[in-house]
Amino acid sequence: MKRRLVFGSVIVLLALNLAIGAGIFFLSPHAEDAADSERANLDLLVNVMQKIRTEYADSTNLTYHELVYSAIKGMVAQLDPHSEFLTPRDYQRFESDTEGRFGGLGLVVSMKEGYVTVVAPMDDSPGFRAGILTGDRIVKVNGRNIGRLPLGDVVDQLRGVPGTDVAVTIQRPETGTEKTIVLKRAIIHMEMVKDIAGGSDFPLGPDKIGYIRINEFGDKTGRELQEALDKLKAQGMKALILDLRWNPGGQLDEAVSVCQKFLPRGQLIVTTEGRDPS
CATH class of the missing domain: 2.30.42.10 (PDZ domain)
Structure with missing residues (x-):
């Protein structure tokens, strides 16, 4: 299933202070009082970044840009196992995949x-x-x-x-x-859909059982799957093995497209829920 992608301008809230020297992070006595204060937490984030930039022993990879991206990644990772922040380079790599x-x-x-x-x-x-x-x-x-x-x-x-x-x-x-x-x-x-031999011939097996392996839910998965199904049906397919092992996921809409080929029309496949009901 496609991960939710978060990119663009993001505001990060942290509740940590930094003790320089041993590299110890701890909550200040006033941090909990300001837990819901946007301004106080943003000030705290800026102060921590400044401390790291000026006093941390290892100065590599300590640009403000890199620190902010790291903070955002940590924040988004706390939401749920399927949320991830993608930098512009990460997003280009995702699209390429x-x-x-x-x-x-x-x-x-x-x-x-x-x-x-x-x-x-x-x-x-x-x-x-x-x-x-x-x-x-x-x-x-x-x-x-x-x-x-x-x-x-x-x-x-x-x-x-x-x-x-x-x-x-x-x-x-x-x-x-x-x-x-x-x-x-x-x-x-990367062909998203392959037959049992790793090709695109899609021969029937014994008892007219077809086999399709979906490598990933990418841009062409739905279309390639339909072409494979058409080839198997033309040979009189009676049953189908759909192999999703080692499939790392991909695009949600392509996964939905795959489900639609096997479920009754109008069948609920997936829902998304946001804070705003509209």
Whole structure:
């Protein structure tokens, strides 16, 4: 399901003061009294950022821009598991993913237990051909440890100009062993819907059972699914296996489009609820 996207001008409220030296954050005696005061909390946020900028020992990544984005991400993450703040760069990456065309290695990744983890290698991609498996952890890119980098920064390092090389160090959790693989980036054409062989022929299986795998809910998912269903129905399909394993999600309207192909017309699929009933 598509995550709710928050971008643009956002006001952040924090209730923390900073003790410099040991890097200790604590609530001031007056913080709770001002918990619902917009002005007091905005002043508090500004004061904390100024303290960090001028007195924190590590001065890297401490521009006001980066601090505000980090604060917004933390605030939005507190709302619910499905809310996320996307910076302009994050949003461009999201659009690139859902459009299904970009230069990279063909690895769907996410953060799991603090590691950048492969959710699934795309069929016939550089990562797939190199033998990278679901569950593998990416621990280094071009020899650089990526343990403390945000997921988006790691994705940016994996992507690049098609034809260029990138060295990826993989850790397999089952054995704990690490292996460095040099991969050549390629244009990734991400087909959202595939048959059992990873292609687009959609042959029927025994007993006229069809199989469709949906990789992601992207711009073309609904259309590609309908084309696959038409091929299977033309062969006399009697039953269907719809495989959603390792699907990382995507666009809500495309997920709804998929549901509409199997549910009765007018069936309620999803509702959204906001603070304003209108």
